[in-house]
Amino acid sequence: MTESAKPKMKVSETEVAVEITNMAKWYGEFNVLKDINFKVMKGERIVIAGPSGSGKSTLIRCINRLEEHQQGHIVVNGIELTNDLKKIDEVRREVGMVFQHFNLFPHLTIMQNLTLAPIWVRKIPKAEAEETAMHYLERVKIPEQADKYPGQLSGGQQQRVAIARSLCMNPEIMLFDEPTSALDPEMIKEVLDVMVKLAEDGMTMLCVTHEMGFARQVANRVMFMDQGQIIEQNDPENFFDNPQHERTKLFLSQILH
Amino acid sequence: MSEEKVGSVAYVRKEIVKDLPPPPSTTGVIGWLRTNLFSSFGNIILTAIALYIVYSLASLVYEFAFANAIWEGTEGKDCRVPDAGACWPYIANRFNFFIYGFYPSEEYWRPNLVFAIGAVLLVALATPKIPGKMISGILFLFVFPVVTFFLLYGAGFTGLAEVPTEKWGGLMLTLVVATTGIVASFPLGVLLALGRRSNMPLVRSVCVVFIELWRGVPLITVLFMASVMLPLFLPAGTNFDKLVRALVGVTLFTAAYTAEVVRGGLQAIPKGQYEAADALGLNYVKATSLIILPQALKMVIPGIVNNSIGLFKDTTLVSIVGLFDLLGAVKAGTTTSTWSAPTVPVTGFFFAAIVFWIFTFTMSRYSQYMEKRLDTGHKN
Numbered sequence A: 001m002t003e004s005a006k007p008k009m010k011v012s013e014t015e016v017a018v019e020i021t022n023m024a025k026w027y028g029e030f031n032v033l034k035d036i037n038f039k040v041m042k043g044e045r046i047v048i049a050g051p052s053g054s055g056k057s058t059l060i061r062c063i064n065r066l067e068e069h070q071q072g073h074i075v076v077n078g079i080e081l082t083n084d085l086k087k088i089d090e091v092r093r094e095v096g097m098v099f100q101h102f103n104l105f106p107h108l109t110i111m112q113n114l115t116l117a118p119i120w121v122r123k124i125p126k127a128e129a130e131e132t133a134m135h136y137l138e139r140v141k142i143p144e145q146a147d148k149y150p151g152q153l154s155g156g157q158q159q160r161v162a163i164a165r166s167l168c169m170n171p172e173i174m175l176f177d178e179p180t181s182a183l184d185p186e187m188i189k190e191v192l193d194v195m196v197k198l199a200e201d202g203m204t205m206l207c208v209t210h211e212m213g214f215a216r217q218v219a220n221r222v223m224f225m226d227q228g229q230i231i232e233q234n235d236p237e238n239f240f241d242n243p244q245h246e247r248t249k250l251f252l253s254q255i256l257h
Numbered sequence B: 001m002s003e004e005k006v007g008s009v010a011y012v013r014k015e016i017v018k019d020l021p022p023p024p025s026t027t028g029v030i031g032w033l034r035t036n037l038f039s040s041f042g043n044i045i046l047t048a049i050a051l052y053i054v055y056s057l058a059s060l061v062y063e064f065a066f067a068n069a070i071w072e073g074t075e076g077k078d079c080r081v082p083d084a085g086a087c088w089p090y091i092a093n094r095f096n097f098f099i100y101g102f103y104p105s106e107e108y109w110r111p112n113l114v115f116a117i118g119a120v121l122l123v124a125l126a127t128p129k130i131p132g133k134m135i136s137g138i139l140f141l142f143v144f145p146v147v148t149f150f151l152l153y154g155a156g157f158t159g160l161a162e163v164p165t166e167k168w169g170g171l172m173l174t175l176v177v178a179t180t181g182i183v184a185s186f187p188l189g190v191l192l193a194l195g196r197r198s199n200m201p202l203v204r205s206v207c208v209v210f211i212e213l214w215r216g217v218p219l220i221t222v223l224f225m226a227s228v229m230l231p232l233f234l235p236a237g238t239n240f241d242k243l244v245r246a247l248v249g250v251t252l253f254t255a256a257y258t259a260e261v262v263r264g265g266l267q268a269i270p271k272g273q274y275e276a277a278d279a280l281g282l283n284y285v286k287a288t289s290l291i292i293l294p295q296a297l298k299m300v301i302p303g304i305v306n307n308s309i310g311l312f313k314d315t316t317l318v319s320i321v322g323l324f325d326l327l328g329a330v331k332a333g334t335t336t337s338t339w340s341a342p343t344v345p346v347t348g349f350f351f352a353a354i355v356f357w358i359f360t361f362t363m364s365r366y367s368q369y370m371e372k373r374l375d376t377g378h379k380n
């Protein structure tokens, strides 16, 4: 399968979603990210893979400034991330994030989880926010759960709600940090299905995941990280079938058996 | 498993068995008694001992408060009979004093009106079915205190006779001190807790010092300092009302404790909640007020109520600075010559204990009810 075999997913030639140049980050003395350089065009679906502790989460959390980088530049949607809180808020409004452990707000109903940020951050009227929320709940196929609390839903349902919650802010870019790793096996597919659909609709996505089937089906690029560096990136076909780096080969042999 | 093996299986269940009710010995009254009270020989003995203790205590109280109690009389002499129980005429005779202290009797309608307004607002606030929580909340927190002050104190534009705070007393004073302390200390405590977890070193240090200072001092010292030493530091001529000084002391003292309880709740909120709020673009104030505090405060309801109950009882310490709360009023009454009888002090304290218990028990039950109501099935 080549890029042309995924005709539905268009990648912009000119519009840049995320651009990272010479970026580095430290936790104390520990150099967790080293010399990161890449560019993501609008409409791209990037899968980031790599062994545990290689810095994948840290990298995507830098993109919405949940973590601060100490060197280099991160430009998201044309806005450079600096200490300027206004800029940070602006970026966060355009970037949705889905976490491994869902992080839904347990004291609010599903509907309230979905409408909270649109109402308080985007200042959208409540009725309109609820309409949008219902639309996305239907898209993730759980409209009937709107009045329940997160604690009453299964893991797979909670993760789909978390995706819907991000979508309600109408983001330009979606970040996923191992969205299926905390799920029971039978629930993984329902979440991946939602993500595939999202990709088909043209969302710019950066996904940290070990779901290699998903990567083959959806990604247009796979990045491989090790020890805080991106050591290989390629289109999924070549990445899986023809890995270049020794570490990549080892990693793939471990996860694909 | 191979094909032949499957074929040779002798027994395969054709239909799924329906759920059966549990065996009767594990449910119902008998089942409960058996599992909880009589499950083993040791348990049977403990049950018997406990029942005996409960019975002895209950019969003691019954004899004192009912069987041997004196119900009629006009002075201490009537209660000075052998083996007498509670001296109830004393309570009846002094009832108004216990409730209002030295408040002039022709003005009793004023505290009564305050009690009534307070009760109505509290019921409106506490009953989930009654709508308009915002309005009743604002009325209770901001309007009610002002109304209370002008009603009780009078003077000025109200056209009511002035009743200086020295004349306030009894249950009325206890409620004023306790309610002010509980209500005013709460927002302050929350702010202190947030401040103690702030990223700004200066804010954090100020909060830590404040909390540790007040927590390190007994309330009785705080009250004493407020009433005796504070005037020494203030410029001569500034005359701060004794009650106000006590209220400020009680409020700041309680706020320090509330802050530590709330901090415990804040620490229990998973990091993911902050991150999700950040990622959605909520700023600090919105994330704190919409996501973090609602969860943290729900978690610390038992602690807050525990504090409030403690404070309610500690209001009795205001008698040290010459204020006549309920207990002070009861105590003062027992030393008058008309009511000198051996059972009079006991009766007075018994009465005070019951009144305190009714209030604190109500608080405790209500908090349990709220905890259940706010439970959304999420267990971390």
Ligand SMILES: Nc1ncnc2c1ncn2[C@@H]1O[C@H](COP(=O)(O)OP(=O)(O)O)[C@@H](O)[C@H]1O
Binding pocket: A027, A030, A032, A050, A051, A052, A053, A054, A055, A056, A057, A058, A059
């Ligand atoms: N807050 C932190 N403080 C110090 N070290 C951290 C922190 N968060 C992560 N690390 C370290 O940074 C490295 C990369 O972590 P992470 O980005 O979570 O890796 P991955 O997501 O690829 O498993 C790990 O070695 C981890 O121990």
Ligand SMILES: [Mg+2]
Binding pocket: A056, A057, A058, A177, A178
């Ligand atoms: Mg990770």
